[in-house]
Amino acid sequence: MTSLNYQYDGLESVIDFVRWGGTLFNEANLFFGHGTDNAFDESKVLTFYVLKLPWEVPENYWLARLTLNEKQQVTELFKQRIESRKPAAYLTGEAWFAGIRFKVNESTLVPRSPIAELIAQHYEPWVVPEQVTDVLDLCTGSGCIGIASLQAFPQAHVDLVDISADALAVAQQNIELYALQDVATTIESDLFSALKGKKYDLIVSNPPYVDQIEMEALPAEYQQEPRLGLEAGKDGLDLVRKILAEAATYLKEDGVLIVEVGVSQYYLEAAYPELPLFWFEFEQGGEGVFAIQKSELEVFQECLNERVKG
Numbered sequence: 001m002t003s004l005n006y007q008y009d010g011l012e013s014v015i016d017f018v019r020w021g022g023t024l025f026n027e028a029n030l031f032f033g034h035g036t037d038n039a040f041d042e043s044k045v046l047t048f049y050v051l052k053l054p055w056e057v058p059e060n061y062w063l064a065r066l067t068l069n070e071k072q073q074v075t076e077l078f079k080q081r082i083e084s085r086k087p088a089a090y091l092t093g094e095a096w097f098a099g100i101r102f103k104v105n106e107s108t109l110v111p112r113s114p115i116a117e118l119i120a121q122h123y124e125p126w127v128v129p130e131q132v133t134d135v136l137d138l139c140t141g142s143g144c145i146g147i148a149s150l151q152a153f154p155q156a157h158v159d160l161v162d163i164s165a166d167a168l169a170v171a172q173q174n175i176e177l178y179a180l181q182d183v184a185t186t187i188e189s190d191l192f193s194a195l196k197g198k199k200y201d202l203i204v205s206n207p208p209y210v211d212q213i214e215m216e217a218l219p220a221e222y223q224q225e226p227r228l229g230l231e232a233g234k235d236g237l238d239l240v241r242k243i244l245a246e247a248a249t250y251l252k253e254d255g256v257l258i259v260e261v262g263v264s265q266y267y268l269e270a271a272y273p274e275l276p277l278f279w280f281e282f283e284q285g286g287e288g289v290f291a292i293q294k295s296e297l298e299v300f301q302e303c304l305n306e307r308v309k310g
Helices: 014-027 039-051 059-063 068-084 088-092 115-120 144-149 165-177 212-216 238-250 262-271 294-299 301-309
Strands: 094-097 100-103 134-138 157-162 184-188 200-205 251-260 289-293
Touching (some): 014 039, 039 068, 039 088, 088 094, 100 144, 100 165, 115 144, 115 251, 134 144, 144 157, 144 165, 157 165, 200 238, 238 251, 238 294, 238 301, 251 294, 294 301
Parallel strands (some): 134 157, 134 200
């Protein structure tokens, strides 16, 4: 990489620094995909974080001048972003998902699931929101999907489940950030192993689903994320097979399973051509999220069990 010049002589305003950061990031050939999809939005995230500005500001704010200390802080974040290749969320310790700010760190994936669009729709028509009392966010990471889902379900309690104690520590911080201790609980569990006897109206999961070939080709930014939250075997379905085989046991009679498998959708459809999976289409981007009802899983239970065994 060509040596970059971090001298900010002549730069004064908010728009000066956002533009400059975007130029630096493009020159450094950074990769984006953790909440932003371009260099200038990434620069805006870091600049606005230092200045403690909301994402939308009046037009005249863009012309406000930075203090010397602010200039130094912004420049240091730009430098860290380029030299470490860490996504902006890891540098700021926060990310936005479904309209909510979440704490994140290197123990959790950066929230970016298209499931946010389903939350905004209250998961309808798959469930009746007012009748949902028990929700499971499986492979929860920062807890973002489960906590954000509480916006859709005024009567619900959510279990935030993950195998990583470090990730659950972050999820617990997010529970406490919004004083949700009475309606959200973290549980350390290898998928369903610690959930015996529990039943849910909705199980939603964004499990690891990156296949072996894709894992080896990930940009440096994605390699900053925990492999435990990404890696899922040769075809990306190691965990999804187990979820499909076991979920019916933990769903109520009218319960629904919703799972994100991303680009592993192709492998899943090839492996389970008989399953009546409903694939969502997203207006705001994203792919590879399916829904299936408990009753449909039960019809194919024997087949699902056999696929897990090998």
